[in-house]
Each structure stands twice: as C-alpha cells, then as structure tokens.
Amino acid sequence: MSQPVTAGVASVVLELAEAQRALGWSVAVVCPPGPLAERARGLGVEVREWPAGRQPGIGTVAEVVRLRRILRDLAPDVVHLHSSKAGLVGRLAVRGRRPTLFQPHLWSFQTATGVVARASRAWERLGSRWTHQLVCVSDDELAVGRAAGVAGPAEVVCNGVDVDRLRPSDRVAARWRLGLPDVPTVVCVGRLAPLKGQDQLLAAWPEVRANVPDARLVLVGDGPMGERWRADCDDESVRWWGHDDAVADFYAAADVVVLPSRAEGMALVPLEAMACGRSVVAFDVSGVRQSVGEAGAVVPDGDVTALADAVVARLLDPALAEREGARGRRRVELLFDRRQVADQIATLVDKLVVGAR
Incomplete structure (x- = not known):
C-alpha cells in the first residue's frame, strides 16, 4: 500500500x-x-x-x-x-x-x-x-x-536499483540523443519541491558558472515549485527539462549528478547515478553517506558554497569524477542491487x- x-x-x-x-x-x-x-x-x-x-x-x-x-x-x-x-x-x-x-x-x-x-x-x-x-x-x-x-x-x-538496466554508457552519445551540447554538464533529477532543494542548487549555480563558464545545469522533474523557480531564474545555462521517466540518458550525459535535498530516507537518485558510473555531490542528509561512500562528495547540509565548490572541483578535474563514478558502480553492484x-x-x-x- x-x-x-x-x-x-x-x-x-x-x-x-x-x-x-x-x-x-x-x-x-x-x-x-x-x-x-x-x-x-x-x-x-x-x-x-x-x-x-x-x-x-x-x-x-x-x-x-x-x-x-x-x-x-x-x-x-x-x-x-x-x-x-x-x-x-x-x-x-x-x-x-x-x-x-x-x-x-x-x-x-x-x-x-x-x-x-x-x-x-x-x-x-x-x-x-x-x-x-x-x-x-x-x-x-x-x-x-x-x-x-x-x-x-x-x-x-x-x-x-536495477544494476542491469542502469549501466555506464557513452556520455557524448547520451548528450546527442538528448540534444544537449557537449559541455560540462550537471544533472539534478527530482520533483521540483522544497524538500528536494533545487532552489539550493540554483543558489549555488552562479558560483559554479563563475569558475566553469561553459557549464550547463539540467533539471529533470516537475512539481509545485516549478513555475515559481523558473520565473526567478533568468540563467540561460539552466535547462528546465520537465518530468521524464527515462532517466538513464540524463545520468549518462552528466559529468556530475547533484542531490540538493533538505531531507531524505535514502534517495534513489545517488544510487541510480552511481549505477551509471557518475560522480555524486550531495548534502549530508539521512542515508547519503551510507549510499555514496567514496563515489563523490557529501557536504554540510544547506551549505551552498560547499556544494558549488564540490561541483566545480569535479567539472575542472574530469579524472576525479571518472574515478568516483567507477567506485560508485562497484559500490552499487555490491551493496544496492x-x-x-x-x-x-x-x-x-x-x-x-x-x-x-
């Protein structure tokens, strides 16, 4: 039920x-x-x-x-x-x-x-x-x-998560399928609602752009705050995709997947991203440390500056993000099948x- x-x-x-x-x-x-x-x-x-x-x-x-x-x-x-x-x-x-x-x-x-x-x-x-x-x-x-x-x-x-359906795949090919440019890409998947915290990611985004000018943010999801947040955001580097059940391509297209939630039990998004071999940056809410491990960065809850810094570090050092993605894939196969x-x-x-x- x-x-x-x-x-x-x-x-x-x-x-x-x-x-x-x-x-x-x-x-x-x-x-x-x-x-x-x-x-x-x-x-x-x-x-x-x-x-x-x-x-x-x-x-x-x-x-x-x-x-x-x-x-x-x-x-x-x-x-x-x-x-x-x-x-x-x-x-x-x-x-x-x-x-x-x-x-x-x-x-x-x-x-x-x-x-x-x-x-x-x-x-x-x-x-x-x-x-x-x-x-x-x-x-x-x-x-x-x-x-x-x-x-x-x-x-x-x-x-x-389904480790057979969600697997690492070619980043450039995924971006081509989605019609996204081949530039540093951050993906956030989730309902557009206060609990999921996309407004916190949007608050961190100017700092990311200041350090990585060609970076793009893709927000996948809809919800009660969608209209308001879109109206408050005039940054053309932010793509408001809307709801989409086929999330595997979005994870594949990402350099970094961000979970800016204010609260969780144990979110599926980091696990799905890890299954796809992608680095995760998240706030330190319930279940995140247990799920992410060494597959990304867990920063103090609500610290948007720390969130921006962690994202920037991975966009500027793709090798770091790739290593974390590989660790995440192994971790999901072992613990979260x-x-x-x-x-x-x-x-x-x-x-x-x-x-x-």
Missing part, C-alpha cells in the same frame, strides 16, 4: 511487487489512481484504487473506511505500508489484526514544524504498537525514529507469516 504514486516510493513498491509475484506470491497494490497503478497493471499486478491525499486531514476518516473495505475483500496475510500517509491510514485500519510492515521512506515529523511535528512524533510512537516490523531504508532513518521514541522490531533494508532488497523483504514477510500461524 502506498500513497505516493510517482518517484522513489512508487518505484520501490513496483519493484517489490514484481519480485514477489516472481516468487509465486499473490500480490495486490493498493494506491491512489495514477502512474503507480497504471504501471502495476501493465506488469499484471492486481491493483485496488484507494483515493487518498498526501496530507492527513478531515478526509482521513473516509480513507480509513475505504481501506478497511479493500482489506476485508483482499484478506491479505501481510500488509506492507509505504510512506507516512499510508502508515497512518493503514495502521488505523488494521490496528495490528494482520501482520503489518511499515516503511516510512522519511519520517513525517522530519518535514513538519511546530505542533504538526510534535503530533507526528506522538503518532509514530503510538502507531508502533500496531507495527509488527518497521523497515527503514538507512541507518540514519532508523536512528531518527528511535530518537523520536518509535519502538518495536526494526530492520534496515537499504534501497536498491534491487535483487538483494527484494530478498531481504521477502525474508521479513516470511517470518511474519510463519509467526502469525
């Missing part, structure tokens, strides 16, 4: 559903209408549409009622809840009566402030009594949860099913 139907959470849900069907399991995806539902159906996975908003509110009661009806009909052995919103509604609907995995993909209280943040922490502490297995995507995410008082059995299962993730989740599900009998 997932509330997000696009981006990283949706990709994880889809890959797990596909892997579990390959094991011979009966799998259903419960989510709002949208890309996740369409892609799941395309793979032959059963889908139950569950209209739900991103934020809790007065409509949450109706969402709980609808979900109870769906689960009554499906009668699953295990419920796997992805994202804070699904975790809220799902645990209110199930209340521990069925084995329940909860995977927050970034705690709700990390993106809230004031009363909302305090309420979110209180809920997560309460909700843990209805969580048979907490699954965190990084050591950092688990540590944040424990510090907030979230109890119960927990495992870290890092995100993974999606097949390892599917096996770890399958083991946890098996344990819950056996324990419930």
Whole structure:
C-alpha cells in the first residue's frame, strides 16, 4: 500500500511487487489512481484504487473506511505500508489484526514544524504498537525514529536499483540523443519541491558558472515549485527539462549528478547515478553517506558554497569524477542491487507469516 504514486516510493513498491509475484506470491497494490497503478497493471499486478491525499486531514476518516473495505475483500496475510500517509491510514485500519510492515521512506515529523511535528512524533510512537516490523531504508532513518521514541522490531533494508538496466554508457552519445551540447554538464533529477532543494542548487549555480563558464545545469522533474523557480531564474545555462521517466540518458550525459535535498530516507537518485558510473555531490542528509561512500562528495547540509565548490572541483578535474563514478558502480553492484532488497523483504514477510500461524 502506498500513497505516493510517482518517484522513489512508487518505484520501490513496483519493484517489490514484481519480485514477489516472481516468487509465486499473490500480490495486490493498493494506491491512489495514477502512474503507480497504471504501471502495476501493465506488469499484471492486481491493483485496488484507494483515493487518498498526501496530507492527513478531515478526509482521513473516509480513507480509513475505504481501506478497511479493500482489506476485508483482499484478506491479505501481510500488509506492507509505504510512506507516512499510508502508515497512518493503514495502521488505523488494521490496528495490528494482520501482520503489518511499515516503511516510512522519511519520517513525517522530519518535514513538519511546530505542533504538526510534535503530533507526528506522538503518532509514530503510538502507531508502533500496531507495527509488527518497521523497515527503514538507512541507518540514519532508523536512528531518527528511535530518537523520536518509535519502538518495536526494526530492520534496515537499504534501497536498491536495477544494476542491469542502469549501466555506464557513452556520455557524448547520451548528450546527442538528448540534444544537449557537449559541455560540462550537471544533472539534478527530482520533483521540483522544497524538500528536494533545487532552489539550493540554483543558489549555488552562479558560483559554479563563475569558475566553469561553459557549464550547463539540467533539471529533470516537475512539481509545485516549478513555475515559481523558473520565473526567478533568468540563467540561460539552466535547462528546465520537465518530468521524464527515462532517466538513464540524463545520468549518462552528466559529468556530475547533484542531490540538493533538505531531507531524505535514502534517495534513489545517488544510487541510480552511481549505477551509471557518475560522480555524486550531495548534502549530508539521512542515508547519503551510507549510499555514496567514496563515489563523490557529501557536504554540510544547506551549505551552498560547499556544494558549488564540490561541483566545480569535479567539472575542472574530469579524472576525479571518472574515478568516483567507477567506485560508485562497484559500490552499487555490491551493496544496492534491487535483487538483494527484494530478498531481504521477502525474508521479513516470511517470518511474519510463519509467526502469525
């Protein structure tokens, strides 16, 4: 079950559903209408549409009622809840009566402030009594949860990527396919939203251009801040590409891939870039050090000057970026292959099913 139907959470849900069907399991995806539902159906996975908003509110009661009806009909052995919103509604609907995995993909209280943040922490502490297995995507995410008082059995299962589909490929050829000039290129992939921090990268960009005048920035994604940020940016070296599911060519076209997020659980973008053999520069938010390792630079969270300096260093020293890209590819093959993730989740599900009998 997932509330997000696009981006990283949706990709994880889809890959797990596909892997579990390959094991011979009966799998259903419960989510709002949208890309996740369409892609799941395309793979032959059963889908139950569950209209739900991103934020809790007065409509949450109706969402709980609808979900109870769906689960009554499906009668699953295990419920796997992805994202804070699904975790809220799902645990209110199930209340521990069925084995329940909860995977927050970034705690709700990390993106809230004031009363909302305090309420979110209180809920997560309460909700843990209805969580048979907490699954965190990084050591950092688990540590944040424990510090907030979230109890119960927990495992870290890092995100993974398709290392067969995402592979190093020719940079010049990728730029030609995308119609991009063959100049130093920085790529940022992600939803155009405050959490993803493209405004911080844009704040760093003048310093990059001052040191590498022919550099180009390609922003792949759309979102609620797209119109505003484009209106505030008059730099012709910035290419606003929009949403594109075929991200492999963008990674291949890059000299450096940047993750300027303000918060993450463990972002897929660095892993995808590393699988494509590209150096990564990122802010030091949850999961980044664990994923990137020596495959790039991790700079203090929110330090746009340090971000610019790290990008410049790699644009001016392509050999450094190439070495980091090669390290990243080896690291992803060893630690972040999606097949390892599917096996770890399958083991946890098996344990819950056996324990419930």
